Amino acid sequence: MTEEHEKAEQSLFAAPPLAEQERMLEAILFATAEPVSIRDMAARMPHGSDPAEALVQLRKRYEGRGVQIRRVGDTYAMRTAPDLGFLMHRETIERRKLSRAAIETLAIIAYHQPVTRAEIEEIRGVSVSRGTVDQLLEMEWIRFGRRKMTPGRPVTFVVTDAFLDHFGLESPRDLPGLAELRAAGLLENRPPPGEMPQFGEGDTDAEETAVDGQNELFGD
Amino acid sequence: MTEEHEKAEQSLFAAPPLAEQERMLEAILFATAEPVSIRDMAARMPHGSDPAEALVQLRKRYEGRGVQIRRVGDTYAMRTAPDLGFLMHRETIERRKLSRAAIETLAIIAYHQPVTRAEIEEIRGVSVSRGTVDQLLEMEWIRFGRRKMTPGRPVTFVVTDAFLDHFGLESPRDLPGLAELRAAGLLENRPPPGEMPQFGEGDTDAEETAVDGQNELFGD
């Protein structure tokens, strides 16, 4: 404390050297919550200081650094360099199970590819919502295949290498067949209605709810 | 976002040049009020970065500046140079005055850590009030350390990084006068010879009841 007082007293007689003023300015800009005007700087720095001049030096020093001195109207503030903004984000990845509608659509594409939207709907018995297909496309688990040589030349969907990669398959042919599914007990077990997976959030089609209703109706 | 992702992907193949890492580190340390560990830096910087190496460079760059990079335990923080405190009266944070008991307790914990409550009482010659410990815990200047491997496995107290940060200490080893105290044998845990009155336990102060409650809290 006494040292500082001495310094403050000295300053009544002579302004500190410019390099020292630069240090002071640096500390002020760093610690102050609001941008600071030249006038405020002058008021806080020892008598005789020239904050404008010190500021020029300081700005030069920070050129190209990770921190910059930015002018905000008539005031100045220190900010992180805009190109480093990505460092200030922390990504948290949240994993969610695919909706039932999406899994079924994906399964149909995998087992029947190349397959048109109409064919998927026929197999599933409900219309396929656009959101479901978009989600699968976005995940890069399906992509567009060749157009079918049928009237209207509808687009088809096929699964991608990313899909095979995710499910640890070498080719779509490695998917177990119906007989194998049955052997694995996947076909025999009929889940009670209560344990039926809920329908996907993405699928809000009227048909979807109709099916829901039907399952209830047909359940034991 | 896409840009960042690209960056993140690129980084799988090559870490950014050291100068660029230094900029990143500068931005990270600058932006955060709390000290940052090397581990956290590495987690935020692109894959393959070497924050420890970049830190050496950056600390050098800030030597003698108005802002410094300070080591605080295992973490690092940017702080204004202490000699410029006089410029910052406006930023001064008014702190609750610590009682003499609290200050002494804090010093004992800092110099004798890890230290049990009984040991603090033995040194001070009076029982430690719950309020004193609570206040220090609340300020996050002390925290619980490991239990002592002595009968009753009492909890110990140690000082925190926030304590080091507050008093501008790099590590507990930098506590002032530590070497002298050690040389004088004043940090030894000398058990009192038999037939000496024990401090703390005999106290029937109003605080005592509070202490009882806390002991229960600390008990296994």
Next chain:
Amino acid sequence: MVAESFDQGAKVESVADRLVTEALIVDLDGFEGPLDLLLTLGRTQKVDLRQISILELARQYLDFVEKAKALRIELAADYLVMAAWLAFLKSRLLLPPDPAEDGPSGEDLAAHLAFQLERLQAMREMAARLLARDQLGRDFFARGVPEDVRQVRKLTYTATLLDLMQGYARIRTRDDFRPYVMDRDAIFTLEQALEHMRRLIGFAGTWTDLSAYLPDGFTDDPVRRRSATASNFAAALELAKEGRVDLRQSETFAPVELRRKEHRDD
């Protein structure tokens, strides 16, 4: 350090000593226990704590307690415990050691008390040195506008091969699970039959078997045939009711025949 004779210890206290003690009594609340009081008394010896005379200190403390009693000041129990212990220590220091007696010597006890006083004094000095340091928020400062790390939440969806296969199995076996329902493609509705018959009825000038009116695709499959026959029959009744056809049946279970009803122009 405790090699003092009894005479020295019993010396009449100086005026200064007495003043100090009296000041202490008035100030009793300010002490944090006997050790604190002892430390304060020890300072009046104006020597390094390492050279302090514990015997002299014990005498001072006992005097203090006596005076407090005389002034009817309530002393906390631990002050009295300390007084009793110091009296015991004093006797140990003054009497030649008894070889038959176990336990620590008077010197050991005195040395430890001296150690305690020195340690407490040291801690107080360290506390003061700590507080004299530059402090965060007073002498040096953290970033004024901390930029918080923004949390960006990224959603990823996942599924297992089992999910996929179960999903497919669910679809492929959906029909197996259904109880019997009339499938709509096997049904020829009354509306369809009416429309179908109205179109053909204009050509039925002669009696024709109703079964001839079965639509294409509903003649072979028995299920479909049954449905179409029933609907056609109902449609024929409807047309008869409308007065557009005549119906006849030669006997029970014989084929039903129909013929266009001629419109009379009167």
